[in-house]
Amino acid sequence: MSFHIRVFQGIALSCCTLLGGYAMATPWSDMAKQDLQALHDILSENHPGAVDEENTRFRRWLADGLEAGMRDAEAAASLSDYRTTLLKYTNGFRDNHIFLVPRADMLYRRWPGFTVHQDSEGRFLATLSEVQEVPDGAQITRCDDVMLSVRLDRDLAPVSWNPDVPHRKGRLAPELFFLGMDVEPPASCEVVVDGVVQPVDLAWRPLPREEALEKISLARGANTPPFGVRSVSGVWFVSMPHMGDVPEDFFTDLEASRDRLREASHVVLDMRGNGGGNSQHGARVLSILYGEDAVGAIVGSFDWTVDWRASPGNLAELRKQTFRGEQFFDDMAASIEAGRPFHRTSQPPTATAEPGAASPFSGKVFALTDGACASACLDFMDVALRLPGVTHIGLPTSADAVYIDNRSERLPSGLSVISFGMKVYRNRVRANNEYYTPSLRWPGGLMTDEAVAAWVKELN
Structure with missing residues (x-):
């Protein structure tokens, strides 16, 4: 078989x-x-x-x-x-x-032994290559006489790219060479090596799905650090690669290192690879470093008012969250009964962030992001960039819609589940699909600790 x-x-x-x-x-x-x-x-x-x-x-x-x-x-x-x-x-x-x-997926993808990434000039360059005729760095212009830019716009952008976040489009490039087993792949590509254009026949072969996803991440230049507080060439990194299940030892080490960090010449709040999780973890990091009063004043200056979509399905899901209390459920039920589209939970600002407050750090503090920063990572940036003396460096973040607090429903075929938000932030400090652009942009290349440390020491 x-x-x-x-x-x-x-x-x-x-x-x-x-x-x-x-x-x-x-x-x-x-x-x-x-x-x-x-x-x-x-x-x-x-x-x-x-x-x-x-x-x-x-x-x-x-x-x-x-x-x-x-x-x-x-x-x-x-x-x-x-x-x-x-x-x-x-x-x-x-x-x-x-x-x-x-709920059903192929265990394998197929690839031709290389993929591509897109450089700052929009060229598609080979990477992770195991094919002699396609060395890393070679330019791939077209496959089966279709330009790669056309393939990206036709096959990937409509299913994965949000035009409100234009810089994210190039991150799709590595997926061009990881296809489903039921997709007809291109037979050959045009490759430019040392200025010479040559056709290369492709030999597609199966690859386990998880390995394919790992290669896509590597091709995007991902260099996700472990949790930790460490010094690299005199630059201190506070690395938080996600905000999911954060080890308690990380917070313990951070508290023990606080005085040393405040005296350091360069400190990097390292969000490489951080796609989100629980925003309380990010707030805890900043509170340890800057104090609960400073962080609380900023968070308290935000308007957290939300409108919940009033529907029987949403109410049934929310009733599982007993911490909300019966009054919330009764009020939402009343909105449904009255035919109102929303049930509002008002939470206006309760504090005023003090402008011009002094930083507790004697040196420079940088918040470093790559293209992965989303969800709770963006919540972290909402606060960090309002703290005194913090400079955003790296690459533009991702972005979030103002709709959140998800629940799920299974679709009739049983092949998929849809997840969607039940509430909308009305006055969020960050607008719908707004992203953060760094004050100082990463010059290019893999964001290794050593490369970031060398770069940071040159920044003014």
Whole structure:
């Protein structure tokens, strides 16, 4: 039995397991259509954007995106087609908190032994190459006579890129050479080596999904540090690669190092690789370094007022969160009964951040980000950049929509789960899909500790 047959049998078995006998009788086109309609209905009934007077684009896309998706669904003939159809719809809302969670996926991708990254001039350069004819750094211009820029715009941008965050588009480039097993790959590419253009036939081969994801991350230049407080060539790093399950030892070490950090000539608040988690962890780091009063004054100066989408489905989910209290549930139920689209929870500013306060640090303090900074990492930056003497360096961050506090629903096919926000921030300090641009931009190359330390010591 060939590898390809085993993979597709695995997909079929997964679908059967999830859908019972119905899956075998339902073509991909029909499954895409029913799940698209379900996506539309779930979001219409439960997402705050569907009734948000401040975001008319969201409401237009509910209808326009569904119409376009139904046209795409007509041609769906594989799992990849099904998923692409749904992703185009969800991505079109420009809300990073609307996302699909697959319940059936291929265990393998395929690649030709190399991939690409996009440089500052927009060129697609080979990286991670295991192919002699395609050395690292060689320029790949086109495959099967289609420019790579066209492939990126056609195949990847519609499902993964938010045009409100333009600098994120180039991060998609490595995915061009990691394809689903049911996608027809290009047969050859045009490669430029030392100014000489030559065609190279591609030999695609399977790669475990997790290994493919790791290679994509490496091709993007990811250099995620471990948690820790350490000195590299005289520059101190406070590294926090995520805000999920943060080890308590990290906070203990940070408290023990506080006086030394405050006396250091250069301190880097290192957010490389940090895609978010629990924002309380970031606030705790800043409170240890700057004091609870300083951080509390900044956080207290923010307006945390939110509107919850008033719907029976959302209320049922929120009732599982008993800490909210019966009054909250009663008020939301009353909004639903009265036909009001939202239940508001007002939380206006309670403090005023003191302008011009002195920094407790005698040296320079930098907040370092790469393109991964999102969600709770952005919450961290909201506060850090308002503390005295902190300079943002590195690369522009990602961005967040103002819709948050997610819940999930399974789609009719059983192949996917949709996750979406139930509330909208009304006066968030950072606007919808706003990102942070560093005052001092990383000059390029891999962000290793040594390279960052050498660069930081040259900054004024």
